Amino acid sequence: MSSEYIITLLKPMLEGAQTTILLFIIAIVLSIPLGFLLTLAVNSKVKILSYLAHGYIYVMRGTPLLLQLLFICFGLPMIPGVGEYLVLDRFVAATLGFVLNYAAYFAEIFRGGLLSIDKGQYEASKVLGMTKWQSLTRIIVPQMIRIALPAVANESITLVKDTALLYAVAVPELLHFAQTAVNRDFTIVPFFIAAIIYLVMTLVLSLFFKYLERKFKFE
Template identity: 70%
Template sequence: MSIDYIQMILRPMLDGTKMTLFLFFIVICTSLPLGLLLTFAARTRFKPLTWLIQLYITVMRGTPLLLQLLFICFGLPLIPVVGDYLVLDRFVAACTGFILNYAAYFAEIFRGGLLAVDRGQFEAAQVLGLNKWQTMTRIIMPQMFRVSLPAVANETITLVKDTALLYAVAVPELLHYAQTAVNRDFTTLPYFIAGLIYLAITLVLTAILKRIERRYQYQ
């Protein structure tokens, strides 16, 4: 294949990469705080709320992300009476599905990190005269984040690859343009280029996350 052909297919694929990265940043910036909120909300003494959150996490983690995306995009509008009010833009629907799914995973990761913090840390904070807010923000949460960081990093890398599921709901991202080029030109080169782009994104992200992990290890 000529350089001109590579440049021709690379332009739309880079546009698709922008959509991929846009979704990634929206989801990671939204699902992380939502997952943290769910972790602490699940510890409330109000049992109905705890049960509701546990049910939500179970459903999100127990069903495929692709199924969730299809339901939000194509299933919600079919619900009787209220379906007409639940028609969402494809990208908005995809963002919603990704955020809800990853928030559930991050909630479980943070819960594991919270359980890993020694109970004596709470008692020591009480001895020092710290209130609950100070205990959580100054003592418990930094340790929880340190324990949770490797698992959060793994989920973050997985999110980059999962963005390819946008193709299934007709959102024009990187894989969409690669598939279009393959169907049009009968060559697998666009797949190879798409793979290199995904690999480059994950390598850069992995390097950033490892640097953050090393920084937390020495704190």
């Protein structure tokens, strides 16, 4: 296989990788804070809010992400009466699906982090005269982040790989261009190149989270 052929493959595949990276960044930036808000809602003393948050998490974690993407992209426009107002750009619809899905997973990760914090930490903050907000932001959340960080790292790496599901809703990303090249040229080389690009992205992400883990460990 000539180097010229590989170079011709790289240009469209790297363009597809840009879509993959963009989706990843948007999904992470939005789903992590949304997940934390869901965690607070689950632990809320307002029962209806807690039940709704539990129900949301159950549905989003209990159904396939692909099904959710298909519903948002193709199902919402079919709803009688309002469907015409719910037609979204495919990339926007897919991004919405990823954000809503991963927020539920991050919510469970953060909830686990909060449950692992000793209750004495809450009592100590009260003794120091801190408000609930000060206790949450200065004591509880930093410890929760330290505990939850490895799980967040694993989920983030999974998110990178899950971006391949964009292919199923006709959003041209890395796998789309790899599959197109395979069908056109009758060779599996594009799949190997796609695998290498995915491995590079997950390697960079793994190194970034390793850095964060060391930083939080020694703070």
